[in-house]
Amino acid sequence: MQTYTDFLKTKEVRVKSVGVYSNLTHTPLFHFQRDIVERALKKGKYCIFAQTGLGKCLMALTWADELVEQLDIKVLFLAPLGVAKQTISEGEKFGINCKYAADNSQVIDGITVTNYERLDKFDCSQFDAVVLDESSCIKAYSSKTTNQIIETFKQTPYKLSCSATPSPNDFEELGNQCEFWFTFAFRYPRSKV
Numbered sequence: 001m002q003t004y005t006d007f008l009k010t011k012e013v014r015v016k017s018v019g020v021y022s023n024l025t026h027t028p029l030f031h032f033q034r035d036i037v038e039r040a041l042k043k044g045k046y047c048i049f050a051q052t053g054l055g056k057c058l059m060a061l062t063w064a065d066e067l068v069e070q071l072d073i074k075v076l077f078l079a080p081l082g083v084a085k086q087t088i089s090e091g092e093k094f095g096i097n098c099k100y101a102a103d104n105s106q107v108i109d110g111i112t113v114t115n116y117e118r119l120d121k122f123d124c125s126q127f128d129a130v131v132l133d134e135s136s137c138i139k140a141y142s143s144k145t146t147n148q149i150i151e152t153f154k155q156t157p158y159k160l161s162c163s164a165t166p167s168p169n170d171f172e173e174l175g176n177q178c179e180f181w182f183t184f185a186f187r188y189p190r191s192k193v
Contacts, residue, residue, distance in 0.1 A: 019044030
């Protein structure tokens, strides 16, 4: 006779790792940061939910830089308006090559940093990886930003979202994050705003 636990296991969804393996001993990351980034690289689609001051930006830049080095791909790093320039400074501080771009004509091979507000000025099909800094911007289920990001990066193979830890009871935000990372085929279409 099947137990309820056995039944639940049949409903379990496992996502296969699609990323790369890396030994980040050469980086300036702390041990806990290195463990997080190595796991994120291995999975390919991941989240870094860490409180302020724990180095999310450096972890995200390291993740993106490793993908560029190993796979020779372009990465789009999306950040809020005031944070994009800080991200460039952080990259320079740690020797990670990244440049700010206002539109598609300024995209570089490697890590291109821009604001969420400028996403429509880019041909996102050229990017094989995307980083969402302050990914709580996709918190609201029916917002224009949420729908645009999820739809735009539906086919992107490598995804990383970074934010302070979301509330464990905020099912809407957690659901949107999952939809962004894993691009499951949901039964109901997203509402258009």
